Amino acid sequence: MLLQQGSTGNEVKRLQARLGVNNTGNFGPITDKKVKEWQSQNGLSANGIVDDMMWAKLFPLHGLNGGNVRASDFRYEKLRGLIPDGVINQLPDTAARFNINNVYRLAHFLAQCGHESGRFKVVDENLNYSADRLKVVFPGIFEGGLAEIYARKPEKIASRAYANKIGNGDEASGDGYRFRGRGYIQLTGRGNYKKFAGYIGEDTELNPDVVASKYPLASAAFFFSSRNIWDICDGGDSQAVIVQVTKKVNAKLLGLQDRINHFNQYYNLLK
Template identity: 40%
Template sequence: MDELARACIVHLPAFDITTPARLANLIAQCANETGGFTTFTENLNYRAERLVAIWPRHFSPAVAALCVGKPVEIASRAYGGRMGNAPWPSTDGYDFRGRGMLQLTGRDNYAAADRRLGIGLAYHPDMAAQPAISLLIACDFWRAGEVNAACDRGDLREARRITNGGAIGLDHVLDLHAELMKVLA
């Protein structure tokens, strides 16, 4: 945790995440994506029904039943052939699965972050799950996605869309943000 605390001191100001609204939203988004900062690698432990519900184009009921308990196959099928990942049976989908505070996913996103940060992430994707590096990646994504502007406008729905690609978890993020603002403001 000392390393993460030091990373906060360095990276939050460097990426201009300095107002209560910006900080509250970053913490809320990251807490939502990491299960309260407990896991920094995507949980691929799905039941067959859930695989079909989340990724219907990638999992028929029969294929989903065969994939249960096989995280490499689940991620490789779910993320294969998109986001710069080679199609299944390549393991790119697993190699570049969601990691970090904002669940960086896909070869293209890892490569883009690596181009901006120059930390070797495209060749060592497991680095994204290290908390201090994960914070750096999250802050970089925050700036690249112009999330500060959404926070400054009070547009928390847009901040969620940018960080998550949709509204999954929006209510949880809004609740966390409100609680954090009570402390930070």
């Protein structure tokens, strides 16, 4: 391992995420400054060069070369009482299938799922909005008296709100409701259901309800893969990394403190 100013690639992205720098993958002057600051604070020569020794200090759970953990080796039993047994039972297969190969990835993934699903209780999008709430959640879509007409009618709300986007047909098609958010991180839209079907090997486009009943965890892991979130997770356990992961899940950073609390709780048990 040897990274320095001018280096590029995924390892630079991981380094930047760990140091709280925008992870562009390009090792420039800002990254160089952060590396030197970190080296000074941790008893290393502040030369701006990331060698094996510094990498091992930055990522102690990964080893010198980012060594992986087998899915069967995570201490899942530590999570019992915090996470439903049904979810824990799915974790080994999900971890193996989606390359969740270190504690950072697992803790970040569970933290986001735990928040988004109300501690793994919600697997189907709640669309029973009042008129006032419709205007907040879907700005510009239910204006001019439409909010009052659509209020408390989940099927009509979803059909309009998600029409002609994410692979859905128009409002009349009903795709918006048929392919509403399901799973622990709300897989949404015909296009995403179709992609997930191709990955998981079951026709979730034809039978979308199985995303909630059979694949709530796998669909969430698919979301992490499709949004390239795993590399950000590799950045470590800092709050800056939690913020970066959260931005990929919820751009407005809603519920950030709860996500931080979830992460710290799971990470401290798993590490």
